[in-house]
Amino acid sequence: MSIDFLAIAPEIALTVTALIVLAADLALRGEAKQLVNPIAAIGTVVAIVFTVILYGSERVTFGTMFVVDDYAVVFKLLFLGTLLAILGISWRFFAEGRYFQGEYYFLLLTAFIGMLIMPSARDLLLLFVALETVSIPAFVMAGMRKRDLYSSEAALKFFLIGVLSVALMLFGMSLVYGFTGSTDLVEIAAALDGETASVPLLLGSVMLVIVGFGFKVSAVPFHFWAPDTYAGAPMPVAAMLAVASKAAGFAGLIAIAFIAFEPVADVWGPVLGILAIITMTIGNLIALQQRDLIRLLAYSSVAQAGYMLIPFGLARTGSTAVNEAAVQAVLFYLVAYAVMNIGAFGVAIAVNRRTGLRSIRDYAGLASRNTLLGLGMTVFMLSLGGAPLTVGLWAKFAILQAVAVEITLFGVILAGFLVLNSVIAFFYYLRVVKTIWMDEAREGMPALQPGFNLSVVVVILMAGTVLLGVLPGLVTDYSSVVSLLATS
Amino acid sequence: MTSFYAQYGTFAVLVVVGCALYAVIMLASRIMRPTVPSPQKLTTYECGVEAVGSGWSQTNIRYYIFAFLFVIFDVEAIFLFPWAVIVSDLDATTAISPTFAIVAMFLFVLTLLEGLAYAWKKGVLKWD
Numbered sequence: 001m002s003i004d005f006l007a008i009a010p011e012i013a014l015t016v017t018a019l020i021v022l023a024a025d026l027a028l029r030g031e032a033k034q035l036v037n038p039i040a041a042i043g044t045v046v047a048i049v050f051t052v053i054l055y056g057s058e059r060v061t062f063g064t065m066f067v068v069d070d071y072a073v074v075f076k077l078l079f080l081g082t083l084l085a086i087l088g089i090s091w092r093f094f095a096e097g098r099y100f101q102g103e104y105y106f107l108l109l110t111a112f113i114g115m116l117i118m119p120s121a122r123d124l125l126l127l128f129v130a131l132e133t134v135s136i137p138a139f140v141m142a143g144m145r146k147r148d149l150y151s152s153e154a155a156l157k158f159f160l161i162g163v164l165s166v167a168l169m170l171f172g173m174s175l176v177y178g179f180t181g182s183t184d185l186v187e188i189a190a191a192l193d194g195e196t197a198s199v200p201l202l203l204g205s206v207m208l209v210i211v212g213f214g215f216k217v218s219a220v221p222f223h224f225w226a227p228d229t230y231a232g233a234p235m236p237v238a239a240m241l242a243v244a245s246k247a248a249g250f251a252g253l254i255a256i257a258f259i260a261f262e263p264v265a266d267v268w269g270p271v272l273g274i275l276a277i278i279t280m281t282i283g284n285l286i287a288l289q290q291r292d293l294i295r296l297l298a299y300s301s302v303a304q305a306g307y308m309l310i311p312f313g314l315a316r317t318g319s320t321a322v323n324e325a326a327v328q329a330v331l332f333y334l335v336a337y338a339v340m341n342i343g344a345f346g347v348a349i350a351v352n353r354r355t356g357l358r359s360i361r362d363y364a365g366l367a368s369r370n371t372l373l374g375l376g377m378t379v380f381m382l383s384l385g386g387a388p389l390t391v392g393l394w395a396k397f398a399i400l401q402a403v404a405v406e407i408t409l410f411g412v413i414l415a416g417f418l419v420l421n422s423v424i425a426f427f428y429y430l431r432v433v434k435t436i437w438m439d440e441a442r443e444g445m446p447a448l449q450p451g452f453n454l455s456v457v458v459v460i461l462m463a464g465t466v467l468l469g470v471l472p473g474l475v476t477d478y479s480s481v482v483s484l485l486a487t488s
Numbered sequence: 489m490t491s492f493y494a495q496y497g498t499f500a501v502l503v504v505v506g507c508a509l510y511a512v513i514m515l516a517s518r519i520m521r522p523t524v525p526s527p528q529k530l531t532t533y534e535c536g537v538e539a540v541g542s543g544w545s546q547t548n549i550r551y552y553i554f555a556f557l558f559v560i561f562d563v564e565a566i567f568l569f570p571w572a573v574i575v576s577d578l579d580a581t582t583a584i585s586p587t588f589a590i591v592a593m594f595l596f597v598l599t600l601l602e603g604l605a606y607a608w609k610k611g612v613l614k615w616d
Contacts (some may be wrong), residue, residue: 002583019602026609 006060009050010076011116016110017043023055025102033102034095044080044381047116052328053075064149064184074331075119082244082338083112088457090236092450093353098233107137108240115248119255124173124209125253131169131216134248135162139242142233154232161215168327169212175205176260185260192263206261210268213256214248217305220279223303230298235352238294239345242301247334250308254330257312260325265315265323272408273313277417280306284424285417294358295346296428300384301341303425307395308333310414312401322406329402332431333462336395336468340383343461347377350450360432365441370448374436376458383465385429386422392466396422432433496609557604564600568593 005012020043021036028035051073086108094101111247114133121127137325140338143155177183179202180191216221227455228237252279283303290296311326350373351366352358367374383390399418403411468474511591532538556612571593 019599022606023602026606 005053006050007059007061007066007120007125008082010047010054011113013043013047013050014109014113016117017046018106019111020149021109022102025106026244028102033374034091036102036105037087037091037095040109041084043109044083044087048061048077048084049316053201061483062126064186065126066117066120066326067122070122071120071327071331075247076116078247078335078338079112079115079244081462082240082247082342083108085342085346085457085461086236086240086244087178088366088453089239089342089349091453093234093236093349096353102163104234105146106142106143107199111137111141111240115244115251117140118248121252122185122259124177124185124188124256124260126164127256128170128173129383131212131252132166133250134245135166138237138245141237142229142241144234144237148232148252150232151234152231152232157225158229158233161222165212165215166274168208172205172208172212175201176209177306179205180423180481188260189262192261195263203264203267205444206218206268210253210261210272211247213253214275217246217253217308218302219275219305219309220282220302221275221306223279223302224284225428226302227295227298230301231292231294231358235294235345235349239342239349242297242345243338243341244483245299246305247338248332250330253312254327257315262315262323263317265317269313269315270410272315273414274311276306276309276313276414278306279303279309280417280421284421286426288424289483290357291360293432294364295350296360296432297341297348297475300425300428304333304337304341304384306421307399307418308337310399310418313414314402314405314408314411319406322402325402325405329398333395334400336383336391339461339464340380340390340392343458343465346454346461347369347373348456349450350454353372360435361437361442362441362445363438366436369441369445371448372458373448373450375437376462379462381429381432383469385426389428389466389469391465391472393469394472397472411474550612550615553607557607557612560600560603566595567596 007463017040021040024036024039025033039253054068054364055073058070061068062064064333087105090108097240100356111134114130114135117126117130117133121130132471139155139159143151145151173183179195179199181187182188183189192202208322211222218226226241232243233241257265257268266276278301283301283306285298287299288298290299308330311329314322314326316322348358348368351363353379363377366377379390383392386392386396397416400415403415509553575586575589575593576591578584
């Protein structure tokens with residue numbers, strides 16, 4: 001039993017960093033405690049270096065449980081990039097707020113270790129462990145503001161719904177194991193393929209497993225923790241939940257749906273497609289009513305999860321071309337979504353860090369108070385809506401492209417709902433933009449001090465949004481690597 | 489497949505019979521018994537003493553942290569025992585070298601030790 005240590009080097013790097021961060025927090029005092037942030041950033045960069053080294057190679061270790069291929073590497077780079085951005089927007093927020101800084105960074109790194117494992121996991125148990133490694137620190141982080149009732153409420157709701165859905169998923173996994181006799185994803189697919197008559201209970205257990213991930217990505221029947229948790233949790237944690245945790249859920253869902261349950265795709269495909277329709281429609285319609293920016297972003301992230309579920313609705317048993325196009329569309333959408341949504345949260349942190357107010361009206365005249373932040377929020381909002389010249393347009397285009405691979409009636413219906421919902425979404429995104437540029441700033445608002453790190457993160461993400469909007473080939477040309485998924 | 493549902497059928501019949509039996513016994517007892525209520529019959533007698541205070545009582549929250557730490561080190565012990573049993577059998581010919589086994593276990597123990605140091609520094613181990 002030899003372990004391929006290079007294959008798990010990014011995870012090891014983050015683990016060591018997490019332990020160093022915890023030790024540093026104990027050793028440092030007072031103002032010096034904020035130094036744990038750069039330590040965490042250095043560790044992340046080391047992990048990124050190892051991940052880049054792994055690009056292009058195919059490694060299998062721990063039996064066949066842990067696979068590092070280009071698909072996994074792309075996801076890991078997405079997670080590590082997200083981690084760097086979140087570290088950037090966290091610094092001032094936590095340094096000023098008298099929070100538990102060392103614990104926050106330790107938990108953040110721990111959650112990201114789980115995320116790094118997620119796209120590599122090829123075993124139900126490892127997927128479960130990875131999912132829990134993401135969830136459990138997130139429960140604690142959501143309740144980081146101990147003396148704030150809203151934060152406690154956020155943590156409690158997140159915890160209770162999270163535990164319930166994970167219990168359902170674990171029950172489903174045990175039934176799947178009972179039917180197929182294996183926890184290995186590829187072997188499950190082989191066993192399901194051999195099944196001639198469809199067993200209702202087996203299909204039920206497959207749906208139970210998918211439900212568990214539905215909670216993680218906040219698809220609609222399982223979404224109602226999201227707005228309260230985002231609003232109550234510290235804002236960088238909300239950004240992490242909205243982007244990284246959701247991307248981790250999608251990484252797990254892709255592995256489990258397109259590798260293990262591919263032979264029954266004709267069953268879960270339409271179900272997830274209908275979920276996608278409900279998710280984006282309800283998310284957008286409720287977002288129209290929001291006056292609180294973080295809640296607006298929360299419902300918008302529910303709607304975005306709906307868009308990302310569309311390609312799952314297209315999946316069909318045995319049709320490799322359709323399935324590959326679906327996976328690529330989800331992957332590209334996730335990259336685009338991470339860039340624009342972290343940016344939006346970053347600006348929200350800069351505006352609201354001091355005041356604690358999050359009402360959209362507080363953004364009145366933001367452009368005149370701080371042009372960079374106003375411009376940034378405008379770009380991110382337009383991109384979330386899917387305006388031309390931003391990456392958001394190409395993300396939606398990628399989904400339509402997946403629909404067009406093999407045109408079916410259901411696919412056209414899904415595409416129709418995508419277009420319809422994009423129009424609805426523009427209403428509330430543009431209302432924020434209008435508030436930023438056209439409304440008068442209220443008197444007596446405190447001066448904005450975004451801080452150096454946050455400004456850098458916002459500028460980079462803004463540049464990324466526009467650059468990928470003009471040259472989407474920078475990512476799409478390489479996203480063909482995920483075709484390895486279907487063959488593995 | 490049918491036999492699978494048949495097994496659950498047996499279970500369902502058992503549930504129905506169980507409920508019916510309970511209902512019949514309770515109903516029969518209600519019809520037959522004499523009803524003469526008195527306050528004395530509601531007091532605790534024969535076993536136990538008079539209840540004092542309400543059902544809600546407070547327990548020191550610190551027990552919960554001790555329970556936490558206990559579980560962590562209990563699990564550590566569970567991993568240590570099987571390791572200690574086989575580590576003496578390892579030599580250069582086995583798939584895992586003794587050095588690897590020792591280094592791996594020490595990494596595990598040191599990781600937990602950092603947790604203990606953290607708890608200590610945070611003052612969890614002090615009672616006052």
